[in-house]
Amino acid sequence: xxxxxxxxxxxxxxxxxxxxxxxxxxxxxxxxxxxxxxxxxxxxxxxxxxxxxxxxxxxxxxxxxxxxxxxxxxxxxxxxxxxxxxxxxxxxxxxxxxxxxxxxxxxxxxxxxxxxxxxxxxxxxxxxxxxxxxxxxxxxxxxxxxxxxxxxxxxxxxxxxxxxxxxxx
Numbered sequence: 001x002x003x004x005x006x007x008x009x010x011x012x013x014x015x016x017x018x019x020x021x022x023x024x025x026x027x028x029x030x031x032x033x034x035x036x037x038x039x040x041x042x043x044x045x046x047x048x049x050x051x052x053x054x055x056x057x058x059x060x061x062x063x064x065x066x067x068x069x070x071x072x073x074x075x076x077x078x079x080x081x082x083x084x085x086x087x088x089x090x091x092x093x094x095x096x097x098x099x100x101x102x103x104x105x106x107x108x109x110x111x112x113x114x115x116x117x118x119x120x121x122x123x124x125x126x127x128x129x130x131x132x133x134x135x136x137x138x139x140x141x142x143x144x145x146x147x148x149x150x151x152x153x154x155x156x157x158x159x160x161x162x163x164x165x166x167x168x169x
Contacts, residue, residue, distance in 0.1 A: 043110040046142050047119040051105055051134070054146065058097040066092070071137075071145050079152030101126045117144060122154065129154040 040048075050069065057065040070092075075085040097103065108121040117136045122129065131152050136144035 041110070043112055043117065044108055046144075047110050047117065047134075047136070048105060048108055050136070050144060050146075051108075051119065051121070052103075055097050055103045058092065058095055068143070069146055071147065074146055074148070076149040076151060079150075096125055096128060096130070099126065114138075116147075 053065060054069050056062070057069060070088055072088060074088040074091070076091050077085050102124075104124040106122045106124065108119065111118045115138050117138065118133065119136060120131070120133045123132050124130075131154050133150040134146055135148045135150075137147050138144055
């Protein structure tokens with residue numbers, strides 16, 4: 001019977017210790033917010049490769065690869081002049097990708113829409129930073145061709161979102 005009394009007392013002591021520890025934990029600083037871990041999906045891998053292949057093809061002038069990735073009716077639409085598309089040949093001649101230096105793709109997201117895939121990402125070239133949305137058409141297996149690119153420079157400071165339900169004045 002003495003062992004049972006010791007067990008009960010030991011259990012009570014443990015409960016007391018736990019009850020004392022819980023309030024102490026509540027007064028500690030709040031933990032840091034969790035970092036979002038991005039897992040690369042199959043499509044992210046495919047389109048990351050296609051996007052870097054396109055950059056390399058533009059920089060090296062690899063006509064064969066450019067012909068596989070860009071159809072004749074490819075165009076780029078720029079945020080500064082959305083009503084004036086830049087056709088393929090003009091885009092290849094005067095392109096921000098031409099310059100030397102590192103091209104870095106970050107924040108890639110890919111949306112599979114059957115025959116089309118939409119890839120959006122941030123493209124950093126030297127001191128320039130762009131938000132890109134590319135519309136790719138599925139050609140077979142893991143091959144795609146880039147139909148349209150939408151490009152906008154990323155602002156240095158975030159733009160404030162309009163407030164209220166009706167933003168028209």
